[in-house]
Amino acid sequence: MTASRGITMEKVSYTVGGRVILCDFDLQLEPGVNRTILGISGVGKTTILKLILGLLKPDSGKITIDGIDIATLAERQLTLARKHIAIVFQGGALFDSMTVGENVGYRLIEAGEIPESEIDAVVREKLGFVGLEQTVDLYPAQLSGGMKKRVAIARALAANPDYIFFDEPTTGLDPIGVYNIQQLMLRLQGEGKTTLMVTHDMPTAFAVSDRFSFISDAKLVFDGTKSELENSSVAAIREFFSPSAASLFHFVEQEDQA
Amino acid sequence: MPARYAERQLFFFLTELQIFSSLTIKAIRRIFARPFYYREFISQLDKIGVGSLFICCLTGLFTGMVMALQALIQLKPFAATSYVGGMVAVTMIKELGPVLSSLMVAGRVGSAVTAELGTMVVTEQVDAMRVEGTDIIKRLVTSRLKAMLIAMPLLAVVTDTVAIGGGYIIAAGYHISPLMYWKSLPQFMKFQDLIEALVKPAFFGFLITMIACHVGLRVFGGAEGVGVAVKRTVVVASVFILVSDFFITKLFIVFR
Numbered sequence: 001m002t003a004s005r006g007i008t009m010e011k012v013s014y015t016v017g018g019r020v021i022l023c024d025f026d027l028q029l030e031p032g033v034n035r036t037i038l039g040i041s042g043v044g045k046t047t048i049l050k051l052i053l054g055l056l057k058p059d060s061g062k063i064t065i066d067g068i069d070i071a072t073l074a075e076r077q078l079t080l081a082r083k084h085i086a087i088v089f090q091g092g093a094l095f096d097s098m099t100v101g102e103n104v105g106y107r108l109i110e111a112g113e114i115p116e117s118e119i120d121a122v123v124r125e126k127l128g129f130v131g132l133e134q135t136v137d138l139y140p141a142q143l144s145g146g147m148k149k150r151v152a153i154a155r156a157l158a159a160n161p162d163y164i165f166f167d168e169p170t171t172g173l174d175p176i177g178v179y180n181i182q183q184l185m186l187r188l189q190g191e192g193k194t195t196l197m198v199t200h201d202m203p204t205a206f207a208v209s210d211r212f213s214f215i216s217d218a219k220l221v222f223d224g225t226k227s228e229l230e231n232s233s234v235a236a237i238r239e240f241f242s243p244s245a246a247s248l249f250h251f252v253e254q255e256d257q258a
Numbered sequence: 259m260p261a262r263y264a265e266r267q268l269f270f271f272l273t274e275l276q277i278f279s280s281l282t283i284k285a286i287r288r289i290f291a292r293p294f295y296y297r298e299f300i301s302q303l304d305k306i307g308v309g310s311l312f313i314c315c316l317t318g319l320f321t322g323m324v325m326a327l328q329a330l331i332q333l334k335p336f337a338a339t340s341y342v343g344g345m346v347a348v349t350m351i352k353e354l355g356p357v358l359s360s361l362m363v364a365g366r367v368g369s370a371v372t373a374e375l376g377t378m379v380v381t382e383q384v385d386a387m388r389v390e391g392t393d394i395i396k397r398l399v400t401s402r403l404k405a406m407l408i409a410m411p412l413l414a415v416v417t418d419t420v421a422i423g424g425g426y427i428i429a430a431g432y433h434i435s436p437l438m439y440w441k442s443l444p445q446f447m448k449f450q451d452l453i454e455a456l457v458k459p460a461f462f463g464f465l466i467t468m469i470a471c472h473v474g475l476r477v478f479g480g481a482e483g484v485g486v487a488v489k490r491t492v493v494v495a496s497v498f499i500l501v502s503d504f505f506i507t508k509l510f511i512v513f514r
Contacts (some may be wrong), residue, residue: 055385079391086389093386096378107390112293159390 004067006030007052007163007196012061014047021047023218025061031162034195036205038229039215040240045198046090048215049165052196053087054078086156087165092148094140100127100151101136107159126154130184146177153184164188166197170204182207214240278472281399285468288393288400298401306367306402307409313366314359314417321354322346322421326428339432341446343439346425347418348446351455355418357503360462363410364495368470371402372491375474376484384475399471403464410463411456418455454510461506462499469495 007029014022021044029035037045050056052063054070063071070081094103105123108114114122127133130150140148149169156164166185170178178201185195185208199205205212212229214222216236222229229237329345375398378384387394422443429439473491477483 050385053385053389055388075388075393082389082391087386089382089386091381093382095383095386110391155390 004064006066008062008064009048009052010062010064012051012058012063014044014051014056014058020218022051022058025215025218026220027213027223029163029194029196031194032192033211034189034197034209035211035213036197036199036209037213037215038199038205038240041200043215044218045215046167049087049167049196049198053082053085053165083159084162085165086159086161086163088149088152088156088167088169090168090171092140092145092152094143094148094151094155096140098139099136100132100138100140100143103140103151104136104154104158106155111159122158123154126157127151129157129187130154131180146173146180149173149177149181150184153181153188157188161193163194163196166195166199168199168201169197170199170201178204274472277476278468281395281472281475282468284395285399285403285471288396289404291396291400293396295397295401298397299405302402302405303409305370306363306405307412310359310363310366310409310413311416313362314413315420317358317362318350318355318417318420319424321358321417322350322424323428325349325354325421326425330429330432330434339429339434340438341442342429342434343422343425343442344445344447347422347443348451350418350421350425351447352451353503353507355421356414356455356458356462357499359414359417360410360459360466360499361496363413363463364466364499365492367406368466368491368495369488371467371470372474372477372488373484375471376477376487379475379477380480380484394475398475399467402471403467406463406467407460410459410466414455414459450510450514454506458503458506461502465498465502466495469498 007027009025009027012022012025013020014025025048027037027048037048039045047056051058052065052070054063054073054075058071061071062069065081065085068081070078073081094100095106098106101120101123102109104126105119108119108122123136124133127136130153132147132150132154135143135147135151140151143151153164169181169185173181182204185197189195189208195208197205197209206226209226211223211225213220214229214232214234214237216234221234221236222232224232230241232238325346326342329342330339333339333341333345375384378387378398384394384398387397426436426439430436470491473487473494477487479486
């Protein structure tokens with residue numbers, strides 16, 4: 001039997017401390033289809049990325065990567081399943097104790113499959129891709145927020161993954177930083193990478209995504225294109241785009257803090 | 259209500275114990291497994307061993323000096339001041355050296371390990387490592403454990419040596435001849451005491467590392483969570499050092 005390509009979540013449920021984050025949640029990520037997951041703050045968007053990566057275990061349901069169910073895999077087997085996926089975390093998550101070059105080449109060094117000289121060449125190539133070749137010997141603490149995110153993208157690219165996840169990639173960046181990230185994402189897509197992004201930044205979402213998924217009340221309430229999203233009659237989506245969404249956003253934030 | 263509170267606390271304790279035991283077993287099983295992360299190991303050896311040298315020397319010096327001072331006052335009425343070196347040595351080597359140096363390391367290194375790992379957790383660096391294919395127990399826990407198991411006994415030996423030297427400074431001030439002081443050192447000691455002097459700090463080091471790593475990797479709640487975790491590590495590790503010291507001593511007495 002040939003394994004089906006892509007990432008799927010089928011009837012996935014996930015609860016934290018009695019609070020239902022996802023309930024019978026379904027999602028499909030086809031290769032070549034760049035998707036953005038939308039929803040109000042605290043609804044569980046980042047949780048979806050972490051569930052797909054096996055960083056969190058679902059209470060029930062099935063998560064498959066290219067046909068392999070990862071929900072039941074041990075950590076060592078998960079490493080193999082994750083081989084084709086990379087993630088750019090919200091804050092970059094660069095390793096403080098390592099230089100930029102070591103951060104970018106980290107996965108290759110860990111795998112130990114190619115010689116150090118080749119790793120060095122890959123590191124310089126990937127840093128060149130994000131326009132930060134000159135930072136190879138610097139430490140993350142010496143970089144700006146935007147540079148950290150670009151280095152994180154270079155690190156994600158180093159292992160040549162098929163899928164790249166972005167967790168709020170433009171948060172905290174100035175307009176030029178946001179534009180740079182958008183352009184990098186479009187270039188990645190041009191090179192055949194499939195992107196899955198979680199964001200509140202609608203201009204970026206519309207600039208780089210083919211399809212949009214909207215989560216509300218622990219369920220997927222919408223899946224479609226930009227025009228379908230804009231014309232959607234789903235109450236949660238209308239509220240998300242309407243002025244009253246601001247009050248809802250603050251309410252959820254306050255609830256999170258409490 | 260109190261019954262429900264007690265039930266919750268018991269559940270919390272048993273859950274923590276299970277997770278701690280699981281982490282400990284995994285960390286031990288990885289001691290001889292590849293990759294060895296030499297760079298991480300050397301870096302930790304430097305932070306734990308070399309970094310703690312000064313504070314352990316200081317602790318040893320003043321403890322040895324105060325021990326000698328107290329012993330001289332107590333021994334003088336019996337004209338037994340020549341035994342002061344032996345008393346300082348046996349007390350430091352068997353008890354105070356391992357315990358005090360371990361308490362210093364728990365405060366200095368245990369807190370730093372928890373803070374470092376906790377910060378890595380809240381900034382998603384640990385998640386990033388897992389995604390990149392790293393066995394985080396092997397890299398973050400076992401490398402620290404190996405460094406501690408080597409560094410801690412050596413630090414205890416240094417503390418003991420400096421303490422005996424400190425005792426000599428005080429004894430010399432009381433006109434005890436150097437020959438008498440140094441000759442009295444082995445008088446109350448057996449070979450088994452030297453084994454005890456190495457086993458105890460190694461075990462305390464093991465406790466410090468495992469508690470610090472366990473608490474650090476379970477941090478949640480951002481910067482505040484890291485602060486709470488650091489405090490917890492120092493308190494729990496210190497209490498466990500003192501409690502386990504009693505049981506190890508008892509064990510050595512039984513097999514004497």
